[in-house]
Amino acid sequence: MITVYFAAGAARWPSYEAPLRQALAEAGITAALSPDCTDPAQVDYIIFAPGGDISDFTPFTRCKAVLNLWAGVEKIVGNTSLTQPLCRMVDPGLTAGMVEWVLGHSLRHHLRMDRHILNPAHIWDPTCPPLAAERPVTVLGLGALGLACATALRAVGFPVTGWSRSEKHHPGLRCLSGPQGLQQALTGAEIVVLLLPKTPETENILNADSLGWVAKGAAILNPGRGDLIDDTALLAALDAGHLGHATLDVFRTEPLPQDHPFWAHPGITVTPHIAAETRPATASRVVVENIARAEAGAPLLHLVDRARGY
Amino acid sequence: MITVYFAAGAARWPSYEAPLRQALAEAGITAALSPDCTDPAQVDYIIFAPGGDISDFTPFTRCKAVLNLWAGVEKIVGNTSLTQPLCRMVDPGLTAGMVEWVLGHSLRHHLRMDRHILNPAHIWDPTCPPLAAERPVTVLGLGALGLACATALRAVGFPVTGWSRSEKHHPGLRCLSGPQGLQQALTGAEIVVLLLPKTPETENILNADSLGWVAKGAAILNPGRGDLIDDTALLAALDAGHLGHATLDVFRTEPLPQDHPFWAHPGITVTPHIAAETRPATASRVVVENIARAEAGAPLLHLVDRARGY
Numbered sequence: 001m002i003t004v005y006f007a008a009g010a011a012r013w014p015s016y017e018a019p020l021r022q023a024l025a026e027a028g029i030t031a032a033l034s035p036d037c038t039d040p041a042q043v044d045y046i047i048f049a050p051g052g053d054i055s056d057f058t059p060f061t062r063c064k065a066v067l068n069l070w071a072g073v074e075k076i077v078g079n080t081s082l083t084q085p086l087c088r089m090v091d092p093g094l095t096a097g098m099v100e101w102v103l104g105h106s107l108r109h110h111l112r113m114d115r116h117i118l119n120p121a122h123i124w125d126p127t128c129p130p131l132a133a134e135r136p137v138t139v140l141g142l143g144a145l146g147l148a149c150a151t152a153l154r155a156v157g158f159p160v161t162g163w164s165r166s167e168k169h170h171p172g173l174r175c176l177s178g179p180q181g182l183q184q185a186l187t188g189a190e191i192v193v194l195l196l197p198k199t200p201e202t203e204n205i206l207n208a209d210s211l212g213w214v215a216k217g218a219a220i221l222n223p224g225r226g227d228l229i230d231d232t233a234l235l236a237a238l239d240a241g242h243l244g245h246a247t248l249d250v251f252r253t254e255p256l257p258q259d260h261p262f263w264a265h266p267g268i269t270v271t272p273h274i275a276a277e278t279r280p281a282t283a284s285r286v287v288v289e290n291i292a293r294a295e296a297g298a299p300l301l302h303l304v305d306r307a308r309g310y
Numbered sequence: 311m312i313t314v315y316f317a318a319g320a321a322r323w324p325s326y327e328a329p330l331r332q333a334l335a336e337a338g339i340t341a342a343l344s345p346d347c348t349d350p351a352q353v354d355y356i357i358f359a360p361g362g363d364i365s366d367f368t369p370f371t372r373c374k375a376v377l378n379l380w381a382g383v384e385k386i387v388g389n390t391s392l393t394q395p396l397c398r399m400v401d402p403g404l405t406a407g408m409v410e411w412v413l414g415h416s417l418r419h420h421l422r423m424d425r426h427i428l429n430p431a432h433i434w435d436p437t438c439p440p441l442a443a444e445r446p447v448t449v450l451g452l453g454a455l456g457l458a459c460a461t462a463l464r465a466v467g468f469p470v471t472g473w474s475r476s477e478k479h480h481p482g483l484r485c486l487s488g489p490q491g492l493q494q495a496l497t498g499a500e501i502v503v504l505l506l507p508k509t510p511e512t513e514n515i516l517n518a519d520s521l522g523w524v525a526k527g528a529a530i531l532n533p534g535r536g537d538l539i540d541d542t543a544l545l546a547a548l549d550a551g552h553l554g555h556a557t558l559d560v561f562r563t564e565p566l567p568q569d570h571p572f573w574a575h576p577g578i579t580v581t582p583h584i585a586a587e588t589r590p591a592t593a594s595r596v597v598v599e600n601i602a603r604a605e606a607g608a609p610l611l612h613l614v615d616r617a618r619g620y
Contacts, residue, residue: 093441096441096442096443096467097438097439097441099466100417100420100421100439100441100442100466100467101421103413103417103466104414104417104418104420104421104423105421105423107410107413107414107417107418108414108417108418108423110410110414111410111411111414111415113414113415113418114427116579116580116581116582117424117427117428117579118427118428119580122568122573122574122580124565124566124580124582125582126565126582126583126584127584128407128584128587129407129410129584131403131406131407131410131589132406132410133406152466155465156409156410156413156462157406157410255434255436256434258432263432264432269426269427270426270429270432270434271426272426272434272435272436273436274436274437274438274439277438279441
């Protein structure tokens with residue numbers, strides 16, 4: 001019998017209780033699973049999410065792993081009391097949803113759909129868009145989410161460049177890396193997708209300089225982290241007519257404040273942090289797989305590297 | 311030396327001349343290619359399009375094939391003077407463009423993008439759409455275009471049902487056929503894509519009865535033929551709240567007249583016949599491949615069956 005403390009917030013417990021109990025049963029694990037904790041020293045595993053129920057992890061002396069329900073861990077990785085192994089969520093349901101958001105909005109910008117959705121003058125202009133094969137797309141970040149999106153974009157015909165901090169190779173993708181590869185990756189890109197983790201190195205990676213490298217009229221898609229973009233530089237590039245549009249799912253402050261200039265800007269579409277939603281059914285199976293691995297002495301999946309910060 | 315008469319309209323000649331000459335040269339075919347015809351009895355091949363330069367095909371006594379630049383042949387198949395073999399266009403560029411339009415608008419409706427694109431009240435509502443795997447899509451028509459779209463929709467995760475006049479089988483697709491299979495194919499569909507040819511049997515195939523079978527809130531995508539839908543029934547189903555939206559690329563009269571109710575209806579998006587655009591570079595290679603086949607005595611590709619009408 002192991003003790004599993006669901007510390008990811010009381011609001012999430014109703015949607016997670018049943019799928020977690022089912023995943024534990026399917027894995028043959030007998031566990032005391034609860035959203036309450038009477039004795040931290042008896043807890044074997046913590047299921048966590050940013051804004052969850054723990055700020056000091058010190059009393060959890062027996063805890064074998066902290067299992068995060070979100071892909072991003074930047075809000076907890078700096079907690080010095082968290083010395084237990086920390087695992088990110090790589091949820092196949094979340095990945096599928098992210099691919100759908102990125103593919104859908106890429107095709108929306110590629111096909112210039114908005115001029116048909118918003119067409120108050122009823123203009124019939126049969127100018128045909130180019131084929132996807134003629135529309136270069138660049139994905140910044142080739143982690144699990146970035147790679148899945150890059151692969152899906154390639155499959156529908158876009159020529160895709162992927163950029164990552166360290167050198168990577170993936171068949172069918174043009175892979176560039178490091179600070180010197182960034183300018184090359186962005187130059188000429190007509191759609192740019194941001195799927196980098198938030199680290200000191202990636203903050204404001206799209207700024208006045210780097211926004212100048214993309215093709216005139218390019219669309220920026222940010223389902224990653226709000227801090228990846230210099231908001232002022234983005235607005236300036238849109239107002240100058242250099243960028244065509246930006247569709248943003250993540251922001252420095254969420255919900256996006258009502259007085260934020262992004263809301264009313266005609267060149268910006270706000271989506272309310274829906275691209276990367278963890279799905280309880282699939283995420284519960286990932287959490288339980290890591291518990292089973294730890295119990296069997298096997299390596300944990302998606303372990304966070306504290307030095308890199310993700 | 312063969313004689314090829316480009317009778318697809320003077321407006322198209324400038325964009326087709328160079329790619330046709332290049333494709334003929336690559337195939338090693340020596341041809342007199344011209345948009346003018348001094349002696350019909352000397353013409354070996356006619357490149358044609360609806361609205362083109364010939365209404366009476368009788369004088370073209372030596373013509374071995376009429377090569378249509380469009381996928382649809384309903385405007386010429388009834389011409390009784392056209393006794394020469396008639397080939398439809400199956401252009402890989404046109405197919406790619408159609409797949410992009412269908413995939414893009416399917417994802418748009420799936421993700422309910424319009425409520426973010428059109429959000430004047432700046433509402434932050436992080437309700438997450440379901441995954442594509444939970445969104446049934448039905449494609450009516452499993453010809454070259456319908457099958458390509460069905461396959462692409464399946465590849466991004468949608469469960470896809472395909473319906474065709476005659477029985478077909480394709481791995482990964484639920485295939486239904488015939489009049490009795492139509493109700494089953496439409497029942498519960500949340501996105502319906504129309505890619506049938508225009509024939510007497512397919513006219514108004516979406517009518518008051520069949521629109522009643524789809525799921526409440528469903529989206530209709532018509533990149534096929536305007537005549538496939540009973541316009542009045544479509545408006546009634548939208549106004550009754552049974553349908554969620556219709557995105558239409560084809561109409562009974564084109565350009566869509568300014569006083570047509572589709573333009574101003576909030577539940578309808580009009581796109582100006584851009585989904586199925588023949589691309590000169592790829593289409594020219596298809597035309598020339600058929601000329602090469604005819605010269606070699608090989609069977610023609612995409613030969614129209616006059617009895618079926620496509």
